[in-house]
Amino acid sequence: MAKQETESAAAVIDAVCAPDWTEILRQMILVRRFEEATEREFRRGKIGGYLHVYIGQEAVASGIISALRKGDILFTGYRDHAHALMLGSDPGRVMAELFGKSTGISKGKGGSMHLFDVEHGFYGGYGIVGGHLTLATGAAYALRYQGTDRITVCYFGDGAMNIGPFHEAMNMAGLWGHEGMAPIIFIIENNGYAMGTSVERHSALTDLAARVRAYDIPSEKVDGQDVFAVRGVAERVIRQVRENGTPYCIEAVTYRFSGHGAADILQPYRSKEEVEQHKHRDPIVILRNRLSELCGLKDDDVKRMEDAAAEEVARALKFAEESPQPEADELYRDVVAE
Amino acid sequence: MSEKSYRDAIRDAMIEEMDRDANVLIMGEDIGVYEGTFRITAGMLKKYGPKRVIDTPIAEAGMAGTAVGMAMLGLRPIVEMMTMNFAIVAADQILNHAAKIRYFSGGQVDVPVVIRGPQGAGVQLSAQHSQTFESFYGHFPGLKVVAPATPADAKGMLKTAIRGRDPVIFLESAALYGMKGEVPDDADFTVPFGESRVVREGGDVTVVSYSRMMQLSLSAAQRLSKDENIECEVVDLRTLRPLDLEPAYTSVTKTHRCVVVQEQWKPFGAAAEIAASITENVFDELDAPVERVTGEDVPMPYARNLELLATPHEEQVMNAVKRVMYRE
Ligand SMILES: Cc1ncc(C[n+]2csc(CCOP(=O)(O)OP(=O)(O)O)c2C)c(N)n1
Ligand SMILES: [Mg+2]
Numbered sequence: 001m002a003k004q005e006t007e008s009a010a011a012v013i014d015a016v017c018a019p020d021w022t023e024i025l026r027q028m029i030l031v032r033r034f035e036e037a038t039e040r041e042f043r044r045g046k047i048g049g050y051l052h053v054y055i056g057q058e059a060v061a062s063g064i065i066s067a068l069r070k071g072d073i074l075f076t077g078y079r080d081h082a083h084a085l086m087l088g089s090d091p092g093r094v095m096a097e098l099f100g101k102s103t104g105i106s107k108g109k110g111g112s113m114h115l116f117d118v119e120h121g122f123y124g125g126y127g128i129v130g131g132h133l134t135l136a137t138g139a140a141y142a143l144r145y146q147g148t149d150r151i152t153v154c155y156f157g158d159g160a161m162n163i164g165p166f167h168e169a170m171n172m173a174g175l176w177g178h179e180g181m182a183p184i185i186f187i188i189e190n191n192g193y194a195m196g197t198s199v200e201r202h203s204a205l206t207d208l209a210a211r212v213r214a215y216d217i218p219s220e221k222v223d224g225q226d227v228f229a230v231r232g233v234a235e236r237v238i239r240q241v242r243e244n245g246t247p248y249c250i251e252a253v254t255y256r257f258s259g260h261g262a263a264d265i266l267q268p269y270r271s272k273e274e275v276e277q278h279k280h281r282d283p284i285v286i287l288r289n290r291l292s293e294l295c296g297l298k299d300d301d302v303k304r305m306e307d308a309a310a311e312e313v314a315r316a317l318k319f320a321e322e323s324p325q326p327e328a329d330e331l332y333r334d335v336v337a338e
Numbered sequence: 339m340s341e342k343s344y345r346d347a348i349r350d351a352m353i354e355e356m357d358r359d360a361n362v363l364i365m366g367e368d369i370g371v372y373e374g375t376f377r378i379t380a381g382m383l384k385k386y387g388p389k390r391v392i393d394t395p396i397a398e399a400g401m402a403g404t405a406v407g408m409a410m411l412g413l414r415p416i417v418e419m420m421t422m423n424f425a426i427v428a429a430d431q432i433l434n435h436a437a438k439i440r441y442f443s444g445g446q447v448d449v450p451v452v453i454r455g456p457q458g459a460g461v462q463l464s465a466q467h468s469q470t471f472e473s474f475y476g477h478f479p480g481l482k483v484v485a486p487a488t489p490a491d492a493k494g495m496l497k498t499a500i501r502g503r504d505p506v507i508f509l510e511s512a513a514l515y516g517m518k519g520e521v522p523d524d525a526d527f528t529v530p531f532g533e534s535r536v537v538r539e540g541g542d543v544t545v546v547s548y549s550r551m552m553q554l555s556l557s558a559a560q561r562l563s564k565d566e567n568i569e570c571e572v573v574d575l576r577t578l579r580p581l582d583l584e585p586a587y588t589s590v591t592k593t594h595r596c597v598v599v600q601e602q603w604k605p606f607g608a609a610a611e612i613a614a615s616i617t618e619n620v621f622d623e624l625d626a627p628v629e630r631v632t633g634e635d636v637p638m639p640y641a642r643n644l645e646l647l648a649t650p651h652e653e654q655v656m657n658a659v660k661r662v663m664y665r666e
Contacts, residue, residue: 073411075407104444105444106442106443106444106446107444107445108444109441109442109443109444110442110443110444111442114442114443116442116443116444116446116447117446118443118446118447123410123447124439124442124443125442125443126435128430128434128435131403131430131431131434131435132435133403134399134400134402134403134404134406134407134431135403135404135406135407135410135435136407137400137403137404137407138403138404138405138406138407138408138409138410138411138415139407139408139410139411140407141404141407141408142407142408142410142411142412142413143411145363145389145408145413146411146412146413164399165399165400165403165430165431168395168397168399168400168403169400169403169404171395171397171400172394172395172397172400172401172404175395179388179389181389333445334440334441334443334444334445335440335441335479335480336440336479336480336482336503336504337440337448337502337503337504
């Protein structure tokens with residue numbers, strides 16, 4: 001009996017320590033360093049417009065994206081750098097987009113809010129809160145219509161649940177799911193706030209996962225700071241959605257450590273203490289500690305990852321800096337096809 | 339050639355394109371089981387099944403947005419708006435998404451979605467159900483906006499819309515659904531966008547219009563010819579975006595006088611754009627200011643007499659023609 005228990009514990013540790021997890025940690029560190037760099041570059045005036053970073057929420061993107069297959073596709077809002085990088089977009093081209101350069105991932109025409117990389121399954125990058133939920137639902141329909149088993153993942157914030165297209169998309173996904181025509185996972189990035197309006201102040205029902213059940217979409221909550229938890233749910237849900245063509249919703253409870261956008265400096269809607277308290281549950285630290293406790297991850301290994309991330313970000317910055325601005329004739333390109 | 343109604347021309351275009359390409363599907367409210375508010379889609383659910391003829395909930399933003407997503411993934415959805423008045427609810431999905439995704443993605447996706455439906459006044463539907471939208475959509479880069487005036491154009495342009503790579507706002511004139519005309523039988527008959535044409539030749543005054551107002555302008559031109567010995571040259575724009583005004587410029591160079599006719603309100607309307615462009619391009623040819631004939635600047639009233647007062651009629655076109663000839 002005792003022996004059996006040790007054996008199964010070992011099996012769990014084996015799974016926990018599969019190389020995938022160090023890759024996930026590597027990605028999360030890279031995204032963190034990348035985002036910190038964008039905040040610096042924004043202050044230096046190298047990045048214009050709005051800038052919304054993902055610091056604190058990394059596990060929500062990586063836990064799900066790491067479980068996807070090639071061919072799966074993703075839609076999200078304007079807080080989109082992490083999703084692009086985790087799907088495999090080149091950090092240099094992402095940074096170049098933020099710098100408004102011709103080598104940018106959207107040729108410098110989209111900026112921070114409109115990253116786009118179809119080759120890696122990234123269908124944007126949208127700036128109107130909740131506007132992309134319908135697009136993602138239609139895209140999911142198309143994937144089934146074409147007879148594939150590819151799925152769509154659609155990220156959005158807690159605040160997006162209060163706008164009309166959210167409800168229209170949910171209802172249509174629920175309906176189409178009855179026909180097996182809605183292979184889509186909706187992921188609520190519940191970071192507690194829509195800009196400065198807390199969930200308690202913007203949603204009559206604060207149990208956000210419960211709200212989608214009104215549309216016959218099953219849902220569950222997950223600790224969005226714990227990438228193990230997110231990844232665990234993701235694997236099960238992805239399998240189910242892929243198999244049945246039915247929608248599912250995951251509410252990832254998370255927290256953004258930075259301001260809403262780069263201009264959100266005073267943050268009168270929350271206290272410093274509140275932010276500090278949440279920083280104790282940093283998704284990167286949680287994963288790192290877990291890997292050192294269970295899998296023998298060494299400080300040196302982490303140091304190597306940190307150095308590699310710093311190097312990669314430096315390379316991205318250099319590439320963005322040295323890339324040319326778009327030619328003037330780009331202005332009229334891509335308005336329409338013909 | 340066969341004689342077809344404007345309604346059947348639209349229907350034939352959709353059926354031919356659905357037969358031709360499995361990626362074409364149609365969605366909208368009550369288009370399937372109910373067979374369509376204007377019966378344009380009657381029988382199509384039976385023919386193509388519910389995966390290709392999708393009855394949607396009453397969710398204009400939902401249907402426009404999902405269609406955009408389908409289009410980005412390679413399908414060619416046609417969205418039937420019960421009337422274009424309801425598409426205002428989907429304005430964000432159309433104007434802020436469909437029209438802009440190609441651009442802000444740096445050209446990474448096509449968005450071949452067709453949003454079509456009837457518009458216009460004439461049957462006492464009052465303020466919320468009688469509007470026209472060409473200047474509204476025509477304002478936005480990234481869209482194509484067409485407003486055919488004949489069954490042949492309706493068919494040929496809808497096929498172009500479905501086969502294209504960009505979002506198309508296909509504005510049908512509800513009042514023309516029953517109108518008959520000769521339509522080519524060739525399954526590959528299409529009418530390109532951005533090609534205006536002269537539908538009636540004449541040397542005295544150029545009348546520029548589109549959709550139902552083109553038919554109204556033609557009738558006015560015939561009466562002017564018969565009663566007043568005035569010969570109008572009537573130009574049918576057919577496409578509002580991209581807008582081809584070359585035939586109008588050529589015509590004005592000959593007639594030196596121009597009247598623009600539209601059903602919608604005067605302020606910031608299509609006629610303002612057309613008149614300004616004519617002034618910019620052939621100013622030296624003009625012997626009189628360009629006149630505009632438009633609907634009255636009020637929400638559409640219900641009472642029949644008031645509705646008639648609010649919409650352009652032939653006499654107004656005739657009077658405008660005479661004014662630019664200084665014959666009033
Ligand atoms: C339709 C619309 N209204 C308002 C805004 C301005 N705005 C941008 S982000 C945001 C808050 C959204 O919060 P949430 O959905 O929770 O996402 P988060 O920023 O927390 O990731 C608002 C109000 C917008 N972009 N679009
Ligand atoms: Mg939020």
